[in-house]
Amino acid sequence: MTKFPLNDAANWVEAYGSPLYVYDAKTIRGQYFRMKHAFDQDIDVDIHYACKALNNLNILKLMRSLGAGLDAVSLGEIELGLRAGFRPDQILFTPNGVGIHEIKEAVGIGVQINIDNLETLEEFANEFGNTVPVCVRINPHIMAGGNAKISVGHIDSKFGISIHQVRHLHRIVNNMGLHVHGLHMHTGSDILDIDAFMRGASLLMDLAHDFKELTYIDFGSGFKVGYRPGEATTDIESFGARMSERFKEFCLEYGRDLKLIFEPGKFLVSEAGAFIAKVNSTKTTPSTVFAQVNSGFNHFPRPMMYDAYHHIENLSNPEGEQRLYTIVGYVCETDTFGYDRKLGEVRNGDLLAFHNAGAYCSSMASQYNSRVRPAEILIENNTPYLIRERENIEDLVRGTVDHGLYNELPVSEATNEEITVPSQG
Numbered sequence: 001m002t003k004f005p006l007n008d009a010a011n012w013v014e015a016y017g018s019p020l021y022v023y024d025a026k027t028i029r030g031q032y033f034r035m036k037h038a039f040d041q042d043i044d045v046d047i048h049y050a051c052k053a054l055n056n057l058n059i060l061k062l063m064r065s066l067g068a069g070l071d072a073v074s075l076g077e078i079e080l081g082l083r084a085g086f087r088p089d090q091i092l093f094t095p096n097g098v099g100i101h102e103i104k105e106a107v108g109i110g111v112q113i114n115i116d117n118l119e120t121l122e123e124f125a126n127e128f129g130n131t132v133p134v135c136v137r138i139n140p141h142i143m144a145g146g147n148a149k150i151s152v153g154h155i156d157s158k159f160g161i162s163i164h165q166v167r168h169l170h171r172i173v174n175n176m177g178l179h180v181h182g183l184h185m186h187t188g189s190d191i192l193d194i195d196a197f198m199r200g201a202s203l204l205m206d207l208a209h210d211f212k213e214l215t216y217i218d219f220g221s222g223f224k225v226g227y228r229p230g231e232a233t234t235d236i237e238s239f240g241a242r243m244s245e246r247f248k249e250f251c252l253e254y255g256r257d258l259k260l261i262f263e264p265g266k267f268l269v270s271e272a273g274a275f276i277a278k279v280n281s282t283k284t285t286p287s288t289v290f291a292q293v294n295s296g297f298n299h300f301p302r303p304m305m306y307d308a309y310h311h312i313e314n315l316s317n318p319e320g321e322q323r324l325y326t327i328v329g330y331v332c333e334t335d336t337f338g339y340d341r342k343l344g345e346v347r348n349g350d351l352l353a354f355h356n357a358g359a360y361c362s363s364m365a366s367q368y369n370s371r372v373r374p375a376e377i378l379i380e381n382n383t384p385y386l387i388r389e390r391e392n393i394e395d396l397v398r399g400t401v402d403h404g405l406y407n408e409l410p411v412s413e414a415t416n417e418e419i420t421v422p423s424q425g
């Protein structure tokens with residue numbers, strides 16, 4: 001659930017329009033230090049913010065100011081990180097399904113490289129041999145968290161080098177002279193079961209003994225935040241305590257203290273965001289009452305993509321009579337934000353707040369239906385700052401090349417070759 005007050009929403013919308021993404025710096029700081037403090041203070045813990053959750057430059061700069069590193073999944077995210085002031089060595093490049101060209105470019109920039117494919121690792125070794133250290137992503141096949149759409153550790157997953165391929169991995173590392181400095185895993189989102197996570201983490205630590213040059217182990221992310229009122233979340237404090245104990249044990253056996261890395265996205269920003277949309281109309285049908293807002297899956301795709309629940313409230317009429325609504329958007333597709341939601345009676349022009357809009361909302365937004373992307377504001381010291389302008393019509397045509405191809409006479413007939421009628425039988 002969004003963790004900051006939305007009492008000023010009407011003022012924000014008056015100043016910056018709607019729909020609007022709103023983020024709260026204080027909540028982000030709170031989550032960052034809560035995680036940082038969850039681990040024993042004598043362990044060297046690095047938190048790499050997963051850029052893809054929310055990639056506004058101001059958010060990246062805020063993360064940097066807190067001492068975070070960055071987890072980047074594309075050259076674009078690396079570039080954003082550099083522009084936000086991260087040093088290349090603070091950025092871990094964790095791509096999936098990219099070719100060696102992209103990895104070579106990242107090596108050139110000087111970021112840390114994480115490889116999740118044996119074939120790619122061989123190409124990397126041929127190119128860089130022992131001159132560039134590398135991290136490898138292992139898939140421990142722990143089915144942790146959420147549903148199959150957001151879990152990436154299961155046996156059918158495309159992510160990581162399977163734990164069953166470790167002998168092959170060693171063959172490549174030993175024969176091609178690679179320096180493996182890091183081991184990595186990331187099993188997916190919404191992990192509630194600390195035992196399951198610890199099983200995966202323990203498998204990784206067991207493997208780590210056979211890699212003698214490690215400087216860090218990166219256990220990825222997947223920390224669950226609350227989307228529903230009162231919903232259970234990852235108990236980060238007890239997770240931190242258990243992980244600290246296990247990791248210290250490991251370091252003793254390993255013979256050296258390694259760095260412990262996590263790369264949360266959601267945990268840091270999900271509850272630090274809200275999305276404010278305005279009600280265009282209500283519509284009563286034989287089966288429900290729709291509340292139709294000035295947005296859709298173009299701005300807020302998680303409910304439709306992942307069947308994700310996002311809490312919705314009517315900011316303009318919280319004390320109104322509670323009625324049942326299906327909240328939908330204005331996109332010409334089924335774009336239902338929520339079914340059977342109890343809201344204070346909805347009137348045209350009311351502002352609805354969608355909770356947990358910090359992670360995977362604006363960063364997944366599109367211009368579908370030729371609707372522009374909304375503005376983003378950041379609340380810092382009780383002051384709203386515009387951190388991304390609302391797009392305009394020019395943004396819809398930017399990059400389009402006009403050759404004047406069809407400026408001339410109307411074409412009244414197609415040539416015979418252009419009309420192809422499928423032959424029968």
Ligand SMILES: *Cc1c(COP(=O)(O)O)cnc(C)c1O
Binds near residue numbers: 073186188266
């Ligand atoms: C997406 C991603 C994360 C962040 O996951 P959250 O569920 O947002 O915390 C971390 N690491 C990698 C490699 C990712 O792809």
